[in-house]
């Protein structure tokens with residue numbers, strides 16, 4: 001079997017290049033600690049930004065929904081799976097994003113893939129930031145539209161491409177709100193101006209922005225005060241909102257259209273009542289206690305400053321995502337293993353997630369990390385970096 005041989009070879013090459021990925025089982029103890037083989041580790045690799053996965057109110061909401069409505073939803077939203085929590089959650093998400101309506105998908109990945117492929121057709125042109133998330137890239141690939149990639153957050157380049165690319169249909173500019181591997185914020189205010197200049201729709205993916213930036217954690221459009229000029233806002237329930245699922249916020253027309261045209265929405269079984277209840281409860285906590293967003297960012301800034309002061313190669317992140325640029329994949333992997341041996345879990349991010357030569361460690365701070373956790377993390381990192389000759 002030629003294919004099987006080829007698969008084996010491919011994996012061998014990946015291993016040689018230190019690009020092989022492996023699953024690691026861990027048991028969450030709380031938002032900031034996990035057990036592996038009975039041993040406790042400090043976790044700085046989750047997107048659980050507000051630490052709400054273990055909040056008593058959120059857990060109770062999920063448990064009580066499972067008790068009342070059972071577990072699996074049993075059908076797609078358009079058949080029998082549209083249980084009552086969905087509509088309430090969509091109303092609440094639309095309020096958070098200050099849009100007319102919202103539509104929940106099963107994952108953020110599916111929200112991006114379904115939305116882009118439904119909206120962009122053969123005559124249309126998509127302008128996509130080069131560091132956009134894989135789910136945006138896959139949505140572009142699945143659409144019939146031509147996709148033009150602009151240099152990361154380079155507005156002059158985007159302007160030039162918009163000007164020079166003929167388009168008989170609709171232009172769509174799509175960007176992450178907060179870039180997932182760099183932690184910087186898209187220049188959405190300028191993108192909106194270019195959108196107006198070239199009659200382009202604007203789509204922003206707030207997976208790492210909702211609950212993290214903007215007043216009350218409302219995301220990137222709110223951060224810049226351009227909510228009324230961004231037609232398509234994507235979010236996820238899986239990061240700050242302590243559940244799983246993705247969503248699109250926008251006009252009634254957009255939502256009605258996607259409900260009828262987005263295949264990842266139509267042809268997949270709805271989320272369980274417990275998942276929706278968890279997301280609703282987390283959203284309620286976010287709205288009632290916006291201070292959590294501030295606390296999160298204060299903690300992240302503290303750790304960033306400490307690592308920078310020690311001479312570590314911290315990229316210019318504006319959010320709780322803290323990338324330490326190492327460059328080489330093998331070195332990055334080795335460094336993450338040293339940290340692991342010292343009791344700290346961070347992500348080793350390698351190609352194809354990031355461009356070749358820009359492998360990095362990615363730390364994420366959550367509101368649940370205590371000052372002691374942060375001090376422990378920086379202590380371990382600085383000690384390991386000195387030993388590795390990085391600083």
Ligand SMILES: *Cc1c(COP(=O)(O)O)cnc(C)c1O
Pocket residue numbers: 107108109110112133135176180205207208236237238244245246
């Ligand atoms: C995590 C992420 C997604 C996917 O969301 P899921 O709910 O995990 O499927 C989409 N876009 C960005 C920028 C992300 O970071």
